[in-house]
Amino acid sequence: MSATDTYLLLRAFCDELARCGMEHACTAPGSRCTPIVLSLVRDRRIHAWSHVDERCAGFFALGAAKRSGRPVAVTCTSGTAAANLAPAVIEARHARVPLIVLTADRPPELREVGAGQTIDQLKLYGDAVKWFFEVGVHEATPGALRFMRTLACRAYWTASYGPPGPVHLNLPLREPLVLDAPLPDDTTGRDDRRPYVMLDRAVESVPTGGRHPAGRVVIVAGANRDPMAGRELAGFAARAAMPLLADPMSGARQGSAAIAHYDLLLRDPEFAAAHRPDFVIRTGDLPTSKPLRAWLAGLDAAQIAIDPDGVWHDPDAVVGLRVGAPLRALLDGLTAGETVPVEPEWLDGWRAADDAAGEALAQVLGDDLSEPLVARSLGKWLDDATTLFVASSMPIRDVELYLPARQDGPRVLSNRGANGIDGTVSAAFGAAATGEGPVVLLVGDVALAHDIGGLLSARRLQVPLTIVVLNNDGGGIFHFLAVAGEADAFEEHVATPHGLDFAHAAALYGCRFERPGTVGELKTAVEQSIAGGGTTIIEVRTDRVENLALHRRAAEAALAALPRA
Ligand SMILES: Cc1ncc(C[n+]2csc(CCOP(=O)(O)OP(=O)(O)O)c2C)c(N)n1
Ligand SMILES: [Mg+2]
DSSP states (O other), X not given: OOHHHHHHHHHHHHHHHHHHTOOEEEEOOOSTTHHHHHHHHHOTTSEEEEOSSHHHHHHHHHHHHHHHOSOEEEEEOSTHHHHTTHHHHHHHHHHTOXXXXXXXXXXXXXXXXXXXXXXXXXXXXXXXXXXXXXXXXXXOOHHHHHHHHHHHHHHHHHHHSSSOOEEEEEEEOOSOOSOSSOOOOOOOSOGGGOOSSOOOOOOOOOTTTTOOOOSSEEEEEOOOSOHHHHHHHHHHHHHHTOOEEEOGGGTOOOSTTEESOHHHHTTSHHHHHHTOOSEEEEESSOOSOHHHHHHHHTOOSEEEEEETTOOOOOTTOOOOEEEESOHHHHHHHHHHSSOOOOOHHHHHHHHHXXXXXXXXXXXXXXXSOOHHHHHHHHHHHOOTTOEXXXXXXXXXXXXXXXXXXXXXXXXXXXXXXXXXXXXHHHHHHHHHTSSSSOEEEEEEXXXXXXTGGGGHHHHHSOOOEEEEEEEOSSOGGGGGSGGGGOTTTIIIIIIXXXXXXXXXXXXXXXXXXXXXXXXXXXXXXXXXXXXXXXXXXXXXXXXXXXXXXXXXXXXXXXXXXXXXX
């Protein structure tokens, strides 16, 4: 057993990851992980992004995999380093993001005997990973090389499909950990650069699942991994005159059938009752909106859900049919099948209400910088080459509530698997490191403070990112909850104001800093940041109490503006 064995096996492993399609990996420093790190770095097809903090590395990998739709590897040394990947692994599982976690470990003879930096890493992430495998220590025989190649392909395909998610390989590594001679050639790979094992997926073709949507049909579109599918869905809904209640993360909030303000419309009991559909088609994840969820739960319409992985998003147990197929299969089926009969006035009613609500909102929001106006404006300004990464808490709610329907608007991404505010900055940098076009992060101050170390990617990795922070000095979302009335503990223990001046963070991490006072200045700051490259923190100061009042006024105005029968 020599370093040559270790490195030959790991080179074959990384070779297969690259052949399968891997383009990005994240590393974190340590001694034990040296052979994994060097093997990733030395494979020229894989861009290895170096991180100091494993928690940031995990979220960076998550963001990169989320935007690119391809597995990203993340490696770290043994001990608590591996434990720091847990939050990203959990989010990846819930949000269906393909990650390949490669933890370095001591070999068996050094476990449970007081060797340094050794913890039990077997099944460290529990059920949060789709697959765990203890790789073992091997000599680089032809058989072992084929095993490592197969292992890499299996990890890649398992992370990619059915549904996508994280896998964990634990790699015991014996000293010496660096090479003392050049590596010999390895001819165990397939000819013509193909992966050792390919995956052939039979695509389900049960387009309408035997049900034929008819009458008053509504489409509810939630987060969808394929931005093109969202666009196609919007086109279909417009042609079929079916109201399309589209979460921005569906990529379908566009076209003449898109209903952007469903959250507000469905708060109105009269509207909600008068617009009960006969048939509901749900796609992707269930949107966050509470009024929408409550309305769907109370319908007696037939409800079908289509998702490529057949994901089970139905907390109210009302879906009667699940179609495990890509959205395209459904659209093809509906378009090819009998023409779906629709009442022409059906979409008109939704359209008129949505437009009226939108106009009323615009009036209430006016031109004064506010949290909803920032969300709405970014939706209007950013083009379809841009990705808007949105933090949990009020930013994602504001985007769902206020982003206007728009052809060629930005792609919207968010960590909504487990709704955590952690790792948001790192995940946005990961997204910015992959793919074409700029990334803009919309984030609250607490979420930014939580992952302030993620800003290191700006300095060390030179990844450009435009960060718009809504600084209301605490968790503004909690003002919408009953706990806001618990005066003895609310401010200190729930809202958690901190008084941080993010200009200092910007200086520490080498970012530019802007504090616009008007919408016009904000627009200029965002445009300059995108055009100039680099990372800029653009801070918009707001007030939590005023924000609550503004949300209420906006909702009241929108409801008052609805056309009445
Ligand atoms: C890791 C994690 N810890 C705690 C929470 C609970 N939480 C939800 S929102 C929030 C406050 C977020 O504040 P901020 O980012 O400033 O956004 P705002 O509410 O002001 O819009 C907290 C602590 C969470 N979602 N995730
Ligand atoms: Mg806040």
